[in-house]
Amino acid sequence: MGFNLFSKEKRFFSLFDLKFWEIGRDTIMALTKTYEEINEKIKKGKAVVVTAEEIIDLAKEEGISKTAAKVDVVTTGTFGPMCSSGAFFNFGHPKPRMKMQKVWLNGVPAYAGIAAVDAYLGATELPEDDPCNKVHPGSFKYGGGHVLEDLVSRKPVKLEAIAYGTDCYPRKKLETTITIDDLNYALLFNPRNAYQNYNVGINTTNKTIYTYMGVLRPNMGNANYSSAGQLSPLMNDPYYRTIGIGTRIFLGGGVGYVAWHGSQHSPLAERTEKGVPKGGAGTLAVMGDLKQMRPEFLRGVSLIGYGVSLAVGIGIPIPILNEEILEYTLVTDDDIYAPVVDYGVSYPNGEPGNLGLVTYAQLKSGKIEIQGKEVRTGSLSSYPKAKEIAQILKEWITSGKFLLTQPVQNLPSIEDDITIKPLVIR
Amino acid sequence: MTVCKKVVLRFDSKIVEKPIIYSLIKDYGLIPNIIKADINPHKEGYLVMEVTGENDQYAAGVEYLNSLGISIDALDEKVAWIEDRCMQCGLCTGLCPTHALKMSRPSMQVSFDGDKCIVCEMCVKSCPAKAVELHF
Numbered sequence: 001m002g003f004n005l006f007s008k009e010k011r012f013f014s015l016f017d018l019k020f021w022e023i024g025r026d027t028i029m030a031l032t033k034t035y036e037e038i039n040e041k042i043k044k045g046k047a048v049v050v051t052a053e054e055i056i057d058l059a060k061e062e063g064i065s066k067t068a069a070k071v072d073v074v075t076t077g078t079f080g081p082m083c084s085s086g087a088f089f090n091f092g093h094p095k096p097r098m099k100m101q102k103v104w105l106n107g108v109p110a111y112a113g114i115a116a117v118d119a120y121l122g123a124t125e126l127p128e129d130d131p132c133n134k135v136h137p138g139s140f141k142y143g144g145g146h147v148l149e150d151l152v153s154r155k156p157v158k159l160e161a162i163a164y165g166t167d168c169y170p171r172k173k174l175e176t177t178i179t180i181d182d183l184n185y186a187l188l189f190n191p192r193n194a195y196q197n198y199n200v201g202i203n204t205t206n207k208t209i210y211t212y213m214g215v216l217r218p219n220m221g222n223a224n225y226s227s228a229g230q231l232s233p234l235m236n237d238p239y240y241r242t243i244g245i246g247t248r249i250f251l252g253g254g255v256g257y258v259a260w261h262g263s264q265h266s267p268l269a270e271r272t273e274k275g276v277p278k279g280g281a282g283t284l285a286v287m288g289d290l291k292q293m294r295p296e297f298l299r300g301v302s303l304i305g306y307g308v309s310l311a312v313g314i315g316i317p318i319p320i321l322n323e324e325i326l327e328y329t330l331v332t333d334d335d336i337y338a339p340v341v342d343y344g345v346s347y348p349n350g351e352p353g354n355l356g357l358v359t360y361a362q363l364k365s366g367k368i369e370i371q372g373k374e375v376r377t378g379s380l381s382s383y384p385k386a387k388e389i390a391q392i393l394k395e396w397i398t399s400g401k402f403l404l405t406q407p408v409q410n411l412p413s414i415e416d417d418i419t420i421k422p423l424v425i426r
Numbered sequence: 427m428t429v430c431k432k433v434v435l436r437f438d439s440k441i442v443e444k445p446i447i448y449s450l451i452k453d454y455g456l457i458p459n460i461i462k463a464d465i466n467p468h469k470e471g472y473l474v475m476e477v478t479g480e481n482d483q484y485a486a487g488v489e490y491l492n493s494l495g496i497s498i499d500a501l502d503e504k505v506a507w508i509e510d511r512c513m514q515c516g517l518c519t520g521l522c523p524t525h526a527l528k529m530s531r532p533s534m535q536v537s538f539d540g541d542k543c544i545v546c547e548m549c550v551k552s553c554p555a556k557a558v559e560l561h562f
Contacts, residue, residue, distance in 0.1 A: 382534075
């Protein structure tokens with residue numbers, strides 16, 4: 001098609017109801033769809049749902065207009081370590097009652113500076129007696145992420161709490177064992193997940209370094225990346241036109257929601273012509289009932305020399321409301337560029353710049369070329385898991401048990417003035 | 427007939443000073459490939475290597491090492507990849523020096539070929555999911 005009815009310059013077209021619009025020989029049915037219409041089809045078991053991988057070939061075969069008319073939902077997926085994750089708990093009151101000033105789960109401290117018997121356990125928290133990097137590189141065998149995995153695995157977890165005692169909450173000490181089913185409330189709340197794109201880590205120094213991007217060997221011995229690329233949620237909706245506050249999602253194996261834009265959400269990052277950011281850019285704050293989640297999609301991870309984290313599985317449905325939205329979902333690994341960043345020198349020192357851009361197609365081939373040198377690649381993000389998530393979400397929607405939600409508020413996008421500032425030390 | 431064996435040599439502090447690998451190459455025509463070693467002056471040491479050579483050369487080399495009081499054992503340290511625990515991220519595949527851990531493309535599924543493994547333990551240290559273990 002020579003032009004796009006819904007490109008920004010011509011957006012006024014969307015004001016009309018464009019059903020039965022005729023262009024040349026193609027009669028295009030239902031150029032626009034609403035969330036309600038898509039949900040009606042889902043309820044009747046008639047929705048056409050494909051994954052963000054499948055849509056690429058389908059649109060190539062059938063063309064944009066036909067595909068936009070035919071497909072109702074495109075499902076995305078990603079699975080990888082997402083450090084800004086954690087969960088709120090309510091333990092219930094013991095007898096006598098207790099304020100729970102400090103709380104530990106399997107020896108890992110949880111933040112209890114909120115109401116009595118509530119606490120928040122962060123994914124990167126470590127036991128106070130962890131040797132950390134005293135003998136470098138530390139192995140970081142167990143932490144917050146692992147406690148969360150143990151909880152969703154329905155394993156017993158040791159709960160310890162202390163308090164100073166008040167007239168209303170007299171108990172000062174407690175030690176017991178709980179499982180997730182004993183908890184009154186377990187809410188996974190992750191302030192920064194699903195980074196739209198990410199750096200590729202490399203090391204130009206002559207020593208091995210241990211980073212959150214994994215082990216990076218000296219003299220650019222290897223390079224690590226972390227994104228599902230063409231399957232990644234925000235890559236398929238680069239300007240956040242459908243993913244917003246209230247969007248119902250797959251989270252850790254259960255149902256969750258987008259709560260807000262994530263911390264460090266940075267829509268104004270440099271982008272390609274197709275709108276794909278050439279670095280970090282958008283992030284999501286997500287939440288969901290931890291009790292529904294499964295260890296296959298919520299895994300504690302240990303990063304040697306760095307710390308612990310939580311690998312989170314996220315899948316987001318994208319309603320194909322019009323051709324513009326469909327075209328965004330056609331993004332391929334060849335269209336997505338990531339900056340190769342030196343974690344040996346520039347990154348730790350907060351200096352800008354990179355050693356060039358590479359595509360996810362190149363990264364996934366197992367080797368990239370940097371400054372004339374062939375460098376092997378590894379990934380922190382699991383593509384098979386991302387695919388599995390997109391597939392599960394597709395089945396949930398096809399079977400009629402997962403309905404789409406229209407965002408109650410869009411996330412800040414390129415029209416909004418949101419930038420991430422470094423911290424100035426005064 | 428050519429043999430290729432992975433062995434562990436253990437020696438006491440007196441032998442540490444002797445150039446045994448040099449002798450294995452020069453006098454016995456063997457091709458040692460050192461995989462891992464911990465040898466310090468005045469201390470006991472060990473060395474893990476893959477040795478390639480003709481059968482009779484290998485036998486003579488072993489006899490030479492035994493005559494020096496060096497113990498030779500087959501490498502029975504083994505890396506075990508626990509598929510159930512693997513998250514299929516593939517971080518190890520960018521580090522594994524022999525491609526024993528490798529990724530099939532385009533499926534991006536990780537697989538492990540124990541025969542290619544030289545027990546460098548890079549994967550054991552770097553696996554975020556602790557899906558690789560060292561078995562003795």
